[in-house]
Amino acid sequence: MSSSGGSDVLVVGGGLAGVTCTLGLADAGVAVTLVDRNDYHQFQPLLYQVASSQLPAEDIARPHRTILRNYPSVTVVNAEVTSVDLARRTLVLSDRRTLSASYVVMAAGARPNFFGVPGAAEHAFPLYSVADAERLRLHLQSHLRQAIGSGPQTPGEVDVVVVGGGPTGVETTGALAELMQALHKTGRLTPPGVITIVDRGPALLSAFSEKAGEYAQRKLTEAGAVVRTGTGVAAVHADHVELDDGTSVPARTVVWGGGESASSVVTDAGPTPGRGGRLDVTRELTVDGYPGVYAVGDVANIPSGDDAGDSLPQLGSVAQQSGRWAAANILRELRGEPPKPFAYKDKGIMAMIGRNAAVAQVGKHRHEIEGPLAFAAWLGVHASLLSGVHSKTDAFLSWAWDYFDRDHSATVEASSAPSRLAWGSEDEDRPHITLEPTMDALQGAKHP
Numbered sequence: 001m002s003s004s005g006g007s008d009v010l011v012v013g014g015g016l017a018g019v020t021c022t023l024g025l026a027d028a029g030v031a032v033t034l035v036d037r038n039d040y041h042q043f044q045p046l047l048y049q050v051a052s053s054q055l056p057a058e059d060i061a062r063p064h065r066t067i068l069r070n071y072p073s074v075t076v077v078n079a080e081v082t083s084v085d086l087a088r089r090t091l092v093l094s095d096r097r098t099l100s101a102s103y104v105v106m107a108a109g110a111r112p113n114f115f116g117v118p119g120a121a122e123h124a125f126p127l128y129s130v131a132d133a134e135r136l137r138l139h140l141q142s143h144l145r146q147a148i149g150s151g152p153q154t155p156g157e158v159d160v161v162v163v164g165g166g167p168t169g170v171e172t173t174g175a176l177a178e179l180m181q182a183l184h185k186t187g188r189l190t191p192p193g194v195i196t197i198v199d200r201g202p203a204l205l206s207a208f209s210e211k212a213g214e215y216a217q218r219k220l221t222e223a224g225a226v227v228r229t230g231t232g233v234a235a236v237h238a239d240h241v242e243l244d245d246g247t248s249v250p251a252r253t254v255v256w257g258g259g260e261s262a263s264s265v266v267t268d269a270g271p272t273p274g275r276g277g278r279l280d281v282t283r284e285l286t287v288d289g290y291p292g293v294y295a296v297g298d299v300a301n302i303p304s305g306d307d308a309g310d311s312l313p314q315l316g317s318v319a320q321q322s323g324r325w326a327a328a329n330i331l332r333e334l335r336g337e338p339p340k341p342f343a344y345k346d347k348g349i350m351a352m353i354g355r356n357a358a359v360a361q362v363g364k365h366r367h368e369i370e371g372p373l374a375f376a377a378w379l380g381v382h383a384s385l386l387s388g389v390h391s392k393t394d395a396f397l398s399w400a401w402d403y404f405d406r407d408h409s410a411t412v413e414a415s416s417a418p419s420r421l422a423w424g425s426e427d428e429d430r431p432h433i434t435l436e437p438t439m440d441a442l443q444g445a446k447h448p
């Protein structure tokens, strides 16, 4: 057993929330230990680009040591956290080490929630991590290779069902439909695989306006996808999906964008988990009754401050801003000042549906825009999210405009990983991406 080596703060999870919090504390010279099961930060908003072979996995995964190399007060620990005792502010790691500190910031994010749908944990592909996206790409690629090489396809061989009509499901459907059309147009796949998106609700993008949902439906249909709203998924099998309305859709690939709950690491950490298994936090982002404990990003139910008592959504900007705010509050506490209530700057909600198609509701008042203007808003918000972990956002901007603007049918390559984005990174920047299942994935399979 060893302690954290004198760190003032332990940060659990190096996603947008954990990295931003670590940087905020390290800027002030505070000793921080950041623990993550991966040696890299993963940029979730571009996972579907990896799954659909538009970007290689390394482009959205940046090593924590690279991000934090100029901060001598930060120690990065690459290990799975197997248990947490928030009353004692102590973590146990997979290598049996024990870490403790004066402050603990829980930033462990989310994991897929299969809501007990039979077969989903066994057969569906979640899309929450770089490893998930890479597994999905490789699975789809093997079916595509077979279909491209061997003439007539068996039913559902290259068809995909995407479960969930929120932004993740809509963006994934758009990207995969585009991939199928590109392979079809270049004569490699006849007929193209059918992408079906399924949602129990009456329309896509339920968090957006009715008009935005209709826009997404129109754009996906134009891209060749099939939209099935008003019916849920009853069961997932290896070669088809059963729907609540008694019909079934043949598909050997099922993508799960149907819901999430907090990382399993908070389940037995002390506090009774709140909605979605998340940690309920105060407006100061602290966990009531647990001095020195903060929770930020997707792992936390962060009060929105409105009269209805709602929580803020699981979004990149909430994660980034709450991580930064928690760091500022810890610095206030270290100076002997009280922490301040979190003030979220709402940039709106947005989804990139595919080439030339995006929808956004900008700002707190949800001003609605579509097409290139919405894409520009999407790009601005995502470049700002990415800037917290990457210094070369201009490479991302030029890639994204190129993606949005041009017909990629000639360049999409389904048989190998796409070429890297021009980050100008050195070899040491390469993350170590393994496809081993995580503790969250194993627990999800046991308790769907």
Ligand SMILES: Cc1cc2nc3c(=O)[nH]c(=O)nc-3n(C[C@H](O)[C@H](O)[C@H](O)COP(=O)(O)OP(=O)(O)OC[C@H]3O[C@@H](n4cnc5c(N)ncnc54)[C@H](O)[C@@H]3O)c2cc1C
Pocket (backbone or CB within 6 Å): 012, 013, 014, 015, 016, 017, 018, 035, 036, 037, 038, 040, 041, 042, 043, 044, 045, 046, 047, 048, 079, 080, 081, 082, 107, 108, 109, 110, 127, 128, 129, 167, 168, 263, 264, 265, 296, 297, 298, 299, 314, 315, 316, 317, 319, 350, 439
């Ligand atoms: C497919 C997809 C698309 C999205 N698109 C958008 C979008 O377009 N715009 C937007 O604003 N938001 C988007 N989001 C949401 C956004 O990405 C998240 O809200 C945000 O990344 C959450 O950040 P976080 O730091 O809280 O969690 P995460 O980024 O999930 O980070 C949690 C970290 O904790 C680590 N961890 C977890 N458990 C353990 C453990 N037991 N031991 C060690 N380490 C552990 C994980 O490895 C991970 O690095 C998307 C999410 C997904 C899944």
